[in-house]
Amino acid sequence: MVESIANTFGKNCEVALHDLSSPQSPIIAIANGHVTGREKGSPLPDVIQKALKSDSLEDMINFKNKSRDGKILKSSAIFIKDENGRPVGCLTINIDISEFILVKNTLSEFCEISEPSQGKQGILHRQC
Structure with missing residues (x-):
């Protein structure tokens, strides 16, 4: 078993x-x-x-x-x-699950996208 x-x-x-x-x-x-x-x-x-x-x-x-x-x-x-x-x-x-967590974090970071902001705050980040 x-x-x-x-x-x-x-x-x-x-x-x-x-x-x-x-x-x-x-x-x-x-x-x-x-x-x-x-x-x-x-x-x-x-x-x-x-x-x-x-x-x-x-x-x-x-x-x-x-x-x-x-x-x-x-x-x-x-x-x-x-x-x-x-x-x-x-x-x-x-x-x-150490390797799975590494892959999850890498994918999360890779999927992060940026959009121009409307002001002096710089670039906004969000996940896809």
Whole structure:
């Protein structure tokens, strides 16, 4: 499952399966670990540890995150619960969107156009 999801989204998508019964080294499967630098046996991320301590545990979908080396990530954490509603696992997805943001900013800058103004204020800028 982990490899299939990662292959669907490409090399910039890390997918990890966490076994919450062993909190010291919960990653039991991971694909594209280079995105965050994590590997099999790595500990839980801080954001997941905090979520597990909250009173109402809910999936965290599509939130902004950052890797240790500064990559901007689009992340989700889906909790797997037992029949009593207790979390036993977690599937995390981290997509490095750093290059997409660079392209977005470049396109935005490129699409900026200027119009002559009616006065001493100079040139007005607006986006297309």
